[in-house]
Amino acid sequence: MQYTKIPEQLPVMEKLKILSDAAKYDVACTSSGTSRGNNGKGIGSCFEAGICHSFAADGRCISLLKILFTNECIFNCRYCLNRSSNDVPRATFTPDEICELVMGFYRRNYIEGLFLSSGILKSPDYTMELLYQTLYRLRTKYHFGGYIHVKAIPGADPVLIEKTGFLADRMSVNLELPTAEGLRKLAPAKTRDKILRPMRQVQNRMEENRQEIALYRSAPRFVPAGQSTQMIIGATPENDFQILSVAESLYQKFDLKRVFYSAFVRVNDDSALPALPGGPPLLREHRLYQADWLLRFYGFEAGELLSEDRPNFNMVFDPKCDWALRHLEFFPVEVNRASYQTLLRVPGIGVKSAQRIVKARRLGSLDFADLKKIGVVLKRALYFITCRGRTMYPVKIEEDYITRNLLYVKENLPPELRGEMTYRQLSLFDDGMPLSAEEQSILTVGESGPAAGFSRERRIL
Amino acid sequence: MTTVFLCEDSLDGILTGVYEAWGSRLGHENVRLKTDEADTMELFCQYQTVRTDMEKAEKVLRTVRRRMGEKAQEAVCYAAACPDERKADAIYRLIVLGMSMEDGRQAVNCLQNPSVLLVEKLRYKAWHEAERMLGFLRFQELSGGVLYAYMEPPYAVLPLIAPHFADRLLQENWIIHDGRRKQIAVHKRGSGWFLADAGLLNPVRIEERSESEAEFQALWKVFCRSIAIEERRNPTCQKNLLPLRFRPCMTEFQV
Numbered sequence A: 001m002q003y004t005k006i007p008e009q010l011p012v013m014e015k016l017k018i019l020s021d022a023a024k025y026d027v028a029c030t031s032s033g034t035s036r037g038n039n040g041k042g043i044g045s046c047f048e049a050g051i052c053h054s055f056a057a058d059g060r061c062i063s064l065l066k067i068l069f070t071n072e073c074i075f076n077c078r079y080c081l082n083r084s085s086n087d088v089p090r091a092t093f094t095p096d097e098i099c100e101l102v103m104g105f106y107r108r109n110y111i112e113g114l115f116l117s118s119g120i121l122k123s124p125d126y127t128m129e130l131l132y133q134t135l136y137r138l139r140t141k142y143h144f145g146g147y148i149h150v151k152a153i154p155g156a157d158p159v160l161i162e163k164t165g166f167l168a169d170r171m172s173v174n175l176e177l178p179t180a181e182g183l184r185k186l187a188p189a190k191t192r193d194k195i196l197r198p199m200r201q202v203q204n205r206m207e208e209n210r211q212e213i214a215l216y217r218s219a220p221r222f223v224p225a226g227q228s229t230q231m232i233i234g235a236t237p238e239n240d241f242q243i244l245s246v247a248e249s250l251y252q253k254f255d256l257k258r259v260f261y262s263a264f265v266r267v268n269d270d271s272a273l274p275a276l277p278g279g280p281p282l283l284r285e286h287r288l289y290q291a292d293w294l295l296r297f298y299g300f301e302a303g304e305l306l307s308e309d310r311p312n313f314n315m316v317f318d319p320k321c322d323w324a325l326r327h328l329e330f331f332p333v334e335v336n337r338a339s340y341q342t343l344l345r346v347p348g349i350g351v352k353s354a355q356r357i358v359k360a361r362r363l364g365s366l367d368f369a370d371l372k373k374i375g376v377v378l379k380r381a382l383y384f385i386t387c388r389g390r391t392m393y394p395v396k397i398e399e400d401y402i403t404r405n406l407l408y409v410k411e412n413l414p415p416e417l418r419g420e421m422t423y424r425q426l427s428l429f430d431d432g433m434p435l436s437a438e439e440q441s442i443l444t445v446g447e448s449g450p451a452a453g454f455s456r457e458r459r460i461l
Numbered sequence B: 001m002t003t004v005f006l007c008e009d010s011l012d013g014i015l016t017g018v019y020e021a022w023g024s025r026l027g028h029e030n031v032r033l034k035t036d037e038a039d040t041m042e043l044f045c046q047y048q049t050v051r052t053d054m055e056k057a058e059k060v061l062r063t064v065r066r067r068m069g070e071k072a073q074e075a076v077c078y079a080a081a082c083p084d085e086r087k088a089d090a091i092y093r094l095i096v097l098g099m100s101m102e103d104g105r106q107a108v109n110c111l112q113n114p115s116v117l118l119v120e121k122l123r124y125k126a127w128h129e130a131e132r133m134l135g136f137l138r139f140q141e142l143s144g145g146v147l148y149a150y151m152e153p154p155y156a157v158l159p160l161i162a163p164h165f166a167d168r169l170l171q172e173n174w175i176i177h178d179g180r181r182k183q184i185a186v187h188k189r190g191s192g193w194f195l196a197d198a199g200l201l202n203p204v205r206i207e208e209r210s211e212s213e214a215e216f217q218a219l220w221k222v223f224c225r226s227i228a229i230e231e232r233r234n235p236t237c238q239k240n241l242l243p244l245r246f247r248p249c250m251t252e253f254q255v
């Protein structure tokens, strides 16, 4: 084996530097999905919507102590900084070192919890056992009740994965690349099947656990915040349609809570990897997140947004707007009569404003002034709707005409894509309500969590 | 002639003001509530200074809860935390409206009423601010193990965030210090928390850090630096999500 040997005793400071640096490409750093008070014995609670504790220089939310257990690895995935053929400084934590760090950080309110991933040390089983030991100690010896997101290592003994899942809030297995073909090329030690197996296991166990909980309310919880995964975007030649279809089937067939998309950062100089002169494909990543929202909350299907003939997202218009422009036969819709599902398809109307419209129109028919108050973005919606049978201005329902006009209504891109542009919010969420910090960070990072808000904390005094 | 009730800028101050204004029997249209100092005295107004009275405040809050529901109580508490000079009067109008309705719970939904709308907007602002503080607050460990956090928030979020930490850090002794309002929240291990005057703090003790404090601060700074992806560097985005005003009290931004 070629990798550098671990120096015997690195100080924790050095380890933290190496092992957080090596973990930073994992995007799923959020703490949402579990709500839990202190158990009375130890430290910690979980907040449904997640809490951002800081923001790093790249604008991404810092919520969890995101580290690898080790950056040693027996595998040699081409895109990965920790691959065995790279000559990089290596380090490995001990379970207690991680526990001390989590406790020290948590008590000072630096973090919501731990995000623990790892390179493969010796074997998948050996590594998974170490992750389990760490979580076990953290929960039982240190009585840590905060959030834990842990990786399930593909190829590890299912018994180990199950035991670990009872200690974690969220588990994830990274899909890494969208297709089996991509894996063969860049991560030959991993196969689609090897990755999907633990994913299926976690899904089935969660389902059983739901029944156990229905029977005994005090049954232990298995991965209560659900399962997620992530794909690297732009390292392999898959198109957006392929990627979105994969995401769709993961949601449908594996009941995933979230799929994350990670714009490829070229960390290794390797002829198998594409050169990216423009930097990581951030706008593409962003379009995928938008489309992902459309799948999960807007009732869209991948096949409606893209097709074999149009396999990639429009870089000028967001996916919903793009869809609307190609389906003008659908419009205009009458706001006072259209179903909720139909309203959701109108550019400029988000989930919140659609819900408000449905509620408000029971009390009387709505006009454009009402829509504005409700939070509809009229400058986008006006081409697609009527109120009491009338459009807001005399407009033509015609692709060229609308396209030209919408080009003036610049999209609200998230800050990291903005450049000289100065808009505040992203159109898809642009229904008038200010966004919570976690919601805003979704726009740049990925996680959602419907802004469930303060539910528990709301009790006052 | 309008009578202006000048109350202290705090939840209890405003609630006492509501009590006094109501009890004055001058008629709702003839009274107004204000929290700011009387430097903008108006002619043809009579001014009456309200002495904050915890019992009266408590009575009003209980009534709001009973007659107008939890949502209204929450709206009042959060709105009162905002730095907005219109808040006291808006809270008063909301309560007057709620009491006049058969089902007081509906009052918070009457958004066509400007006072109700204002209270709702302020509630949202304060809630948002408090939510951010839940993440941005930083504790330091004092020698002896007490956790101490210092902040200078423009909103009076201390009573809004304390319950969260009382639950999360149940087994810790902690103090959160609002330097702007000279107020502290104190929590004793395993029990509840209470608000107190910051004058109770021993200024020498809060400067004594525990042995490991400096090390954890250094570890945290290292982590915050190494977790950012250089290729995605974006200080503008960082500034939007974490405005500069929060940073002086945050460990990772201190040199």
Ligand code: SF4
Binding pocket: A073, A074, A075, A076, A077, A080, A081, A082, A083, A084, A118, A119, A120, A187
């Ligand atoms: S298994 Fe994971 S850590 Fe190891 S080289 Fe592949 S991606 Fe990197």
